Each structure stands twice: as structure tokens, then as C-alpha cells.
Amino acid sequence: MALRTFEARVGWPVLRERFVGRIPERELVLLDEAVDFAARWHGDQVRPAGEPYVEHLLEVVCVLIEAVETTDIDVLRAAVLHDVVEDTGCALDDVRMRFGDRVAVLVDWVTKPAPTGGQSPAEAWSAYLARLHDAPADALIVKLADRLSNVQRLDSHPRPEKRRSYYQETVRSIVPLAQSHxxxxxxxxxWCERFRHLAGDRPAVP
Structure with a gap:
């Protein structure tokens, strides 16, 4: 089976037209606001391969609408905003004040926390991944779509060692979360089969 991939290089206005008919116009307006908010906070940030960061956020939305057929506007807004607290100066309270409690809760679930109580960054990351096993279904699909966008073209990552470690981490910690969906x-x-060459000494499928 071919691996389905998702792109957002065409930008939000073109994507928005694709979503007309799937999402009511009044809710697309709400999504417009989230896209604008995220774009302003992420600014000129880029992904490891050099593409504008906002493309990643829009890819996540494409996965949820076009593949998973999610139309829940709070989930879609959380998808656009999922990295704004983790990767910019935006506070979770800013998200809550602008988009409401439910969106903020979903964003919080998928936001990697800073190390606390003497934790190392690796320990904080492990705790975050473990916590995802208790995530509500709406937060979990945002996380699964987020990681999908990050790994769908894993061979394009400029650092070979990161490709291998990201593959292994995804197989170990993210693939099990996908089993219920x-x-x-x-x-x-x-995807595991497509990128099996990155498995190293670890099995490609858990």
C-alpha cells in the first residue's frame, strides 16, 4: 500500500477553499482566526528541512479533515495551535482567553512541558509520552496527526541520526497510541514498512 502524505505548501486560502462544504462557513471563520493567531506567533520559524513552520500546522489540519474526517472546530483549532505554547512566547492562558477552555485543554494535552523538580529534558519528554496514554480521544488524534506530519517525509530530515532516532521513538511511543484508531x-x-531502513537494531513494528 502506498503511503498517503499531506502537503500544505499551497497556503491557507487555497486549503480553505478545499474545505468549503466540509466545514460550515461560520466555523471556517473561527478556523481563520486560529490560523492567523498561530502564523503571527510562529512568525518566521521554519521546520528542519527549511519549510515555513505554518505548513506543518496546516498539514495537521489536512490530516484531520481529509483523512480522519474530523469536523469538530475546537479540535481543528487546537490542531492549528498545538505548538504555539511549546514553541513561542504564547501562554496557555492567551489561548484560553482567545479560543476558550476546550481548545486550551486540547493544546495543553499535546504541549511538551518544561522539566520540573530536577527532571532532565529526556525525563520530561518520557513523562510527556507516558501521559499521552491517558489523553482524551480528541487530544490523541491531534497528537497522532502532528507526528504524522513530522514523520511522513522522514528521509527529508537533514540529520541522518535524527531520522533514525525519530523513527525508533515513533515506533516505540507513538505507534501504540494509534492502535485504537x-x-x-x-x-x-x-509508514513503519516504508521507513524500515531506519530501524537499526530495533524491530520496525512493536
Whole structure:
């Protein structure tokens, strides 16, 4: 089976037109606001391969709408905003004041916390991944779509060692989270096979 990938290089206005008919116009306006908010906070940030950061955020939305067929506007807004607290100076309270409690809760679930209580960054990251096992379904699909966007073209990452470690971490910690969702389960199974060459000494499928 071919690996389905998602792109957002065409930008939000073109994507928005694709979503007309799937999402009511009054809710697309709400999504417009989230896209604008995220774009302003992320500014000129870029991904490791050099693409504008906002493309990643929009890819996550594409996965949720076009593959998972999510139309819940709070989930879609949380998808656009999922990195704004972790990777910019925006506070979670800023998200809550602008977009409401539910969106803020979803963003909080997928935001990696800073190390606390003497934790190392690695320990904080492990605790974050473990916590995701208790995430509500709406937060979990945001996380699964987020990681999908990050790894769908993993061979394009400029650092070979990061490709290997990201593959292994995804197989170990993210693929198990996908097992309760049929579409993500199949996508990640296909992805594991597509990138099996990055497995190293670890099995490609848990």
C-alpha cells in the first residue's frame, strides 16, 4: 500500500477553499482566526528541512479533515495551535482567553512541558509520552496527526541520526497510541514498512 502524505505548501486560502462544504462557513471563520493567531506567533520559524513552520500546522489540519474526517472546530483549532505554547512566547492562558477552555485543554494535552523538580529534558519528554496514554480521544488524534506530519517525509530530515532516532521513538511511543484508531493504525503500519531502513537494531513494528 502506498503511503498517503499531506502537503500544505499551497497556503491557507487555497486549503480553505478545499474545505468549503466540509466545514460550515461560520466555523471556517473561527478556523481563520486560529490560523492567523498561530502564523503571527510562529512568525518566521521554519521546520528542519527549511519549510515555513505554518505548513506543518496546516498539514495537521489536512490530516484531520481529509483523512480522519474530523469536523469538530475546537479540535481543528487546537490542531492549528498545538505548538504555539511549546514553541513561542504564547501562554496557555492567551489561548484560553482567545479560543476558550476546550481548545486550551486540547493544546495543553499535546504541549511538551518544561522539566520540573530536577527532571532532565529526556525525563520530561518520557513523562510527556507516558501521559499521552491517558489523553482524551480528541487530544490523541491531534497528537497522532502532528507526528504524522513530522514523520511522513522522514528521509527529508537533514540529520541522518535524527531520522533514525525519530523513527525508533515513533515506533516505540507513538505507534501504540494509534492502535485504537483504525485510520491512524493503518497509516502508521504502512509508514513503519516504508521507513524500515531506519530501524537499526530495533524491530520496525512493536
Amino acid at each position: 483504525p485510520w491512524f493504525r493503518q497509516w502508521y503500519a504502512t
